[in-house]
Every structure is written in structure tokens, then in C-alpha cells.
Amino acid sequence: MTKPGDxxxxxxxxxxxxxxxxxxxxxxxxxxxxxxxxxAQQIITQQENEELTESQQKQEELEPIGGVDWEKLYExxxxxxxxxxxxxxxxxxKIDPVHTTQKARESGL
Numbered sequence: 682m683t684k685p686g687d688x689x690x691x692x693x694x695x696x697x698x699x700x701x702x703x704x705x706x707x708x709x710x711x712x713x714x715x716x717x718x719x720x721a722q723q724i725i726t727q728q729e730n731e732e733l734t735e736s737q738q739k740q741e742e743l744e745p746i747g748g749v750d751w752e753k754l755y756e757x758x759x760x761x762x763x764x765x766x767x768x769x770x771x772x773x774x775k776i777d778p779v780h781t782t783q784k785a786r787e788s789g790l
Contacts, residue, residue, distance in 0.1 A: 691717070 692700075697709045704712070 692713065694706065694709050694713065697713060698704070698706075701709065701712075
């Protein structure tokens with residue numbers, strides 16, 4: 682099977698001159714260049730379609746699964762973690778003076 686861009690799909694000037702004997706060399710070049718441009722456009726369109734398909738798949742992956750809004754769940758979990766970290770820091774601040782006082786007593790101060 683020939684693909685766009687294969688050597689089998691490209692015609693040489695010699696082959697074109699046999700196919701169109703009434704055309705000039707310049708006209709054959711224009712024909713061949715137009716064919717190449719069309720082929721290049723097909724390749725570009727094919728690549729764009731593949732990229733579009735990939736982006737659609739990624740978008741589908743990000744959409745809620747089973748009616749669950751994962752973004753809201755993430756934000757809620759993030760907020761809870763921040764609150765827990767803040768409480769932990771407050772407890773550390775309360776414990777530190779007690780710990781320092783005990784160390785001072787042990788050292789004889």
C-alpha cells in the first residue's frame with residue numbers, strides 16, 4: 682500500500698511527459714508541484730486530526746466520571762489538609778515552650 686509521500690506516489694517529469702505529451706516542461710513542473718502541495722496539505726490535515734483526537738481523549742479523561750466532580754473533591758481535600766497543617770503548627774508552638782522549660786530544669790537552670 683502506498684502512503685502519501687512514498688516514492689511510488691510521486692511521478693517524475695519523464696512519467697508526466699509520457700502521460701501528457703502536449704504539455705510543456707514548465708506546465709508539467711507546475712502540475713507536479715501542485716500535486717506535492719496537495720499531498721503535503723493532506724499530511725498536515727492528518728496530523729491535525731490526530732492531535733485533535735488526542736486532545737479530545739484528554740478532555741474526556743478530565744470530565745467527571747460517574748457524576749463525580751473531581752475538581753471540587755480536590756479543592757475540598759486541599760482545604761482540609763491546609764486546616765490540619767495549621768492545627769499541627771499551632772500544637773507545635775504550644776508544646777515547644779513546655780519542652781524548653783523541661784530541658785531547662787533538667788540542665789539545672
